[in-house]
Structure formats: C-alpha cells, structure tokens
Amino acid sequence: MTHVIRAATEADLQHLYDMAKSTGGGFTNLPPDRKALTAKLERAATAFAREGDDISDDMFVFMLEDTATGDVRGTCQVFSAVGLKYPFYSYRIGSLTQHSEELGRTFRADILNLSTDMEGCSEVGGLFLHPGERSGGLGMLLARSRYLFIRNHRARFADKTFAELRGVIDEAGGSPFWDGVAGRFFGMNFQDADEFNAKHGNQFIADLMPKHPVYIAMLTEQARAVIGVPHPTGRAAMRMLENEGFAWEKYVDIFDGGPTLSARTDQIRSIKEAADASVVAVDEGVDEHSGAERRLVSVGRMAEFRVAYGWVDQRDEGVAIDPVCAQALGVEPGMTVSHVARW
Incomplete structure (x- = not known):
C-alpha cells in the first residue's frame, strides 16, 4: 500500500x-x-x-x-x-520581578502579554x-x-x-x-x-x-x-x-x-538535510535487500507537488528509485526529485 x-x-x-x-x-x-x-x-x-x-x-x-x-x-x-x-x-509568557527591602523578599510574577x-x-x-x-x-x-x-x-x-x-x-x-x-x-x-x-x-x-x-x-x-x-x-x-x-x-x-x-x-x-538528485533509473531491484534507503521523495512544483515514501539507491550520477514510488509520483528517469532520510 x-x-x-x-x-x-x-x-x-x-x-x-x-x-x-x-x-x-x-x-x-x-x-x-x-x-x-x-x-x-x-x-x-x-x-x-x-x-x-x-x-x-x-x-x-x-x-x-x-x-x-x-x-x-x-x-x-x-x-x-x-x-x-x-x-x-x-x-507571550513574561515575568516581572520585584524586591521588598522591608520584607527581605523577592517576588517573581509570571504574566501573559498579548x-x-x-x-x-x-x-x-x-x-x-x-x-x-x-x-x-x-x-x-x-x-x-x-x-x-x-x-x-x-x-x-x-x-x-x-x-x-x-x-x-x-x-x-x-x-x-x-x-x-x-x-x-x-x-x-x-x-x-x-x-x-x-x-x-x-x-x-x-x-x-x-x-x-x-x-x-x-x-x-x-x-x-x-x-x-x-x-x-x-x-x-x-x-x-x-x-x-x-x-x-x-x-x-x-x-x-x-x-x-x-x-x-x-x-x-x-529542509537542511534534503537533497536534489536526478533519477537515473526506476529499478525493481531497489528495495530493503539491495542496500537502498527508505526516504521521503518529492517531485513537482506548486499544484503538481507530490510526496511519497520510496526506496532510494544513491548512484554515481543520481539516484535509482523503486517502481512503486515512481508510479505514485509520476517519476521517470531524467526527472529531478528531492529526497530526505526517514527518521
């Protein structure tokens, strides 16, 4: 699923x-x-x-x-x-501190400020x-x-x-x-x-x-x-x-x-850890047994933006992803995706 x-x-x-x-x-x-x-x-x-x-x-x-x-x-x-x-x-929760010499005490009041x-x-x-x-x-x-x-x-x-x-x-x-x-x-x-x-x-x-x-x-x-x-x-x-x-x-x-x-x-x-990559292959062999990593993968801009989990294999000139993820996102080789680790 x-x-x-x-x-x-x-x-x-x-x-x-x-x-x-x-x-x-x-x-x-x-x-x-x-x-x-x-x-x-x-x-x-x-x-x-x-x-x-x-x-x-x-x-x-x-x-x-x-x-x-x-x-x-x-x-x-x-x-x-x-x-x-x-x-x-x-x-915003702020505080007000007041001191009384006569009592020898310091009072701190927490305050809600609009x-x-x-x-x-x-x-x-x-x-x-x-x-x-x-x-x-x-x-x-x-x-x-x-x-x-x-x-x-x-x-x-x-x-x-x-x-x-x-x-x-x-x-x-x-x-x-x-x-x-x-x-x-x-x-x-x-x-x-x-x-x-x-x-x-x-x-x-x-x-x-x-x-x-x-x-x-x-x-x-x-x-x-x-x-x-x-x-x-x-x-x-x-x-x-x-x-x-x-x-x-x-x-x-x-x-x-x-x-x-x-x-x-x-x-x-x-945002810090995400990266862009070119999809060099959609490969049925990319899965948990191949050493690939389960990641969040996104593609497209504005109304065409889509995200799904997918298996991602880092290769020399880009990434290979599994067919299920590729189909869900409408991704083909040559397209650019963004991806970040699932943690």
Whole structure:
C-alpha cells in the first residue's frame, strides 16, 4: 500500500468536511463548516496558481491519498506568512520581578502579554490524520511533506516558521484556559469563540481582548495547569516538531493556551538535510535487500507537488528509485526529485 501527499482540489471538500467533523473541536484550521472549507480550498487554488515567486498571503492545503483505493486519509496546511491581512495574536509568557527591602523578599510574577510577534512568519498547521491510520509513519509523511514544499518554494516563505499545537480540551469540549482568561471578556463559550474564529478570523480578539497583561497567579488552578500544554492527541506532533528543531519560546495560543513552537526556516531539519538528485533509473531491484534507503521523495512544483515514501539507491550520477514510488509520483528517469532520510 502506498500513500501520496498531493495538492488539494475543489473535489476534496467532502473529504475535508468528514475529517473536520472528526477532530473533536479546538481545531481552528479545520472547521466543520462547508462554507469555510470551500473558502479554504478556493484560497489554496489561488495560491497554487499564483506565478509570483515572493511572499504573499498564501495558504496551501494538501491531502494524504491511498493510491490503491483513492481514499483520502489525512490533510495538512502551510501558510506563507500570517498577519498580512489581519493581526495575528498570541500570548507571550513574561515575568516581572520585584524586591521588598522591608520584607527581605523577592517576588517573581509570571504574566501573559498579548503579542503580535509572529506576524510575517510562516506557519505549518491543519494536520489531521484519520485515527485508523496513525501507524506506519503516515503522520510523519504528512508533517514533513510541508517542509519539503517550503524548501522547494523557499522564496515564498519567511525566515521563521511556527506551529500552534491544540491545547487541552475537557470532556465537555470546553477549554479551561479560555474559561479562565478570555471567556471572561467575550460573553461566549470556547466552542462558539473557536467556531467564530475558524469561520471569520480573529479580528474580534483585537476588538474585545484587554490589552493589559494578565497575571497568571490570578487565574484559576485549572487554567494555570494547561498553559503551554498540548492536547493529548498532539503530543506525537510536538515530538515531531522538536525533532525538526522547533522549540517552545513561551508563546501560547490565545484561545486554548496550547504551545506555539518555532524555528528558523533554514534550520528545520528536513529542509537542511534534503537533497536534489536526478533519477537515473526506476529499478525493481531497489528495495530493503539491495542496500537502498527508505526516504521521503518529492517531485513537482506548486499544484503538481507530490510526496511519497520510496526506496532510494544513491548512484554515481543520481539516484535509482523503486517502481512503486515512481508510479505514485509520476517519476521517470531524467526527472529531478528531492529526497530526505526517514527518521
């Protein structure tokens, strides 16, 4: 069985909608709303078709497809630069230290500061994989395909890239962080605010969110406990990000308090370690028994971009790949591919 990452098309609306209904809430980039998802696909089509090789307000949507059945089993997204149209808000955790000579004590207070520091950065997000497919490296294929796309279209992306991880959601679908912080100012529960943000953007945050720092010690114990903590289903994604060189620099999501991890784009491991090569052969003998290496292989630009796992054999003037990978990607000898080790 072979899976391939490909650009999303308008025909993927039902696939996206079905996945959106399965997320369990708190998944801003994949709202269970046909109108919002249609707008995403239209925006992605515009981005894939844009000819300029510069940074713009682009969003790219990709699908994970089983080549044997045609079933779509996952999705992911890449944003060229956030905050170009509307402000992009995060909370940054800072601290204030004060000393009292009379008491002979020093006090340190942790503070949430509303921030737009991530504006202009690229974002990787919107990753969802059907629960039944969370084995065999498909999550890694989805996640790392985004970095190969960035690498092969580098001029369209910023020098810093970040990822927001979904925060802790309780059994009722609520957010302890939202209830303890923003919910006090907005007059709506987390589900309503998250749905509104997914459909209309977060400009309402700018309109209503208090600009003053929030002292963490004044929050409820439940809210404090989840600051910077990923949703249990996001722990594997966090480990993958950390393996790529992403780090948490005290930024959290303004809705659910989930951690925001970031990295210098050119230092992302998959981008640094990938290489280009000419395909000199498509060879049935290239497999685990021939000394070949299992790698991520990509080909094509923009809407023709595709990624799959394949066996790759390094040869004098290029690489040989196995026929299954070649067929999935539409690769023939003489074409150039990008490839990076599977780890």
